[in-house]
Amino acid sequence: MNIIDLHCDVLYKLAIAEEPLSFLNSPELDVTLNGLKAMKAKAQVFAIFVDENIPQSLKYLEALRQIEKFQYEVVAPYDELVHITNWQQLAQLKDGQIGAILSMEGLDAIGDDLNKLQSFIDAGILLAGLTWNNENAVAYGAIEDPTKGLKEFGQQALQLLNDHNIIVDVTHLNEQSFWDVLPLAKHVVASHSNVHTLCPCPRNLKDDQMTALVEAGGHIHLVYYPLFVKNGQEKGVHIEELVAHFMYAAKLVGADKLGLGSDFDGMAYKIEELQNCQDAQLLLQHLAPHFTEAEIIGIAATNFERFVTQIECK
Template sequence: MEIIDLHCDVLYTLSQAEEPISFKNNEKLEVTLEQLKKTNTKLQVFAIFIDDTLNENQRYLEAIRQVEIFHQEIITPYEEMVHITDWKQLEQLQSNQIGAVLSLEGCDAIGSDLRKLQTFIDAGILLCGLTWNHENAVAYGAEEDPTKGIKPFGREVIALLNAHHIIIDVSHLNEQGFWDTLQEATYVIASHSNARTIQDHPRNLYDQQLRAIAEKGGHVHCVFYPPFISNEASVTIDDLVKHIKHLAKIITPSRVGLGSDFEGIDLYVENLTRTEEIPNLLQALEGIFTTEEIKGIAAENFQHFISKIERS
């Protein structure tokens, strides 16, 4: 069974390492080439994430450095890894190849300069979040006042992303920003969020939001971070399955996917601590969903979603 994971923070880990870390098989990494191969991963999305303690110029330069790390440490050394810059490339991958996509986790790196955003578009990002958890020049994050919407510059950002057929990721937006984005964005997805009905956390989505994403034609990819799953001290795969069942109930199984957030989390679901353990989650879905539905959640739903994106 193929797997598509819409979110990991390996680039940030590699950028912060004091000594070189091999993406191939370093046991310190939660996502490695060998694990991707072992789990038959077809596509891994690599987020560009920067520390919001940096000043505006430093943020841009750090984000550019992570693009360089993506090529130097993920793509160039390994013939199996293929940089996907157009979704149609995914259909052309050989059986021994793994697609790698760049995403921008929040627009902090661009400040209020559309030219900087264009730089990342030119670098090949195919998904873009408008914020992380905090306010920037574009919008307000999940930890901000939920009544504040997209800023005027944010509407320019959305227009540019739409013009390049880039998926806009709503996972980190506050509530009003979410609704504003749904009105203006062409392609919308939540790359790593869960159901707020199950776990009342600002990073999760209310049922009304889930339905609105589905009506927009979008998908929701569940995240593996325990605080987004349960308040229990020990969180199990069964706890995460509750979210997947609820998402499927609200938006149908055909609009659900995976967004692990590996390398971006410091707490873990039992037996779901790295890429090689994702099959444990898929196995737990057996008997709840059909084999075809599980294949969809694992990868095929997202492939169907991108098949509808207009070619650039």
């Protein structure tokens, strides 16, 4: 069945590679065009991620460089890939076409300049997380003091995102920033987060967060990273332990509010059975004993497709 995956970091990996990597089939990449075909991808979200160690003065240029990688190394060489710049295009994809969607994993690259954020909107981002794990000019990330929240400039950035119907991604926010953003965001998701009750790390969502997110109209896409599946365990984590997160979240908020957010090319460790993007079909098979076929089709793609039908074109 078709899959929509809400998060991968292949652009970052392409940008830091010492030698050029081929998006078609490079073995160094978890997500490739050939892999997406085998995965039966309907769409893949490509995150722009700027390393925290890059000087602030260079972060904007680094983000622009990743957009160039997306345009000239991911999309342009391959007829099968279609850059999705408004959500209506998802329904217009033809057989054999795969939607390629830009997102931002944190707004570090904009500093405190809304014009820079506007430039990323103009480049076609459709999702934006406000932070990675650390503090920036917008808000506080997951590893920061959980009592510190959205900043005044963050409210301005959020309003600009709302004005352009950009989906706000709460995945990497700390708790207070999450609660500050939720009532203000026009469209909201968690693109790659798991269940805090099953794996109590700061990157996962607590029960009240998941419930509130869904009540605000949002969706939750679960992530494959072992450390967010089984706390403190880098290796030896298995696919059934990830399935348990789907089962718990479905019982709490409904299977129709769930989706996939792999984090491929952004993980130092992997679940034993999920080594690259094409293995996502195996995950769907492991969901089968616990969910109906209609629920699995929804988790794979159609839940998110239904979610974005409410979003007006920019």
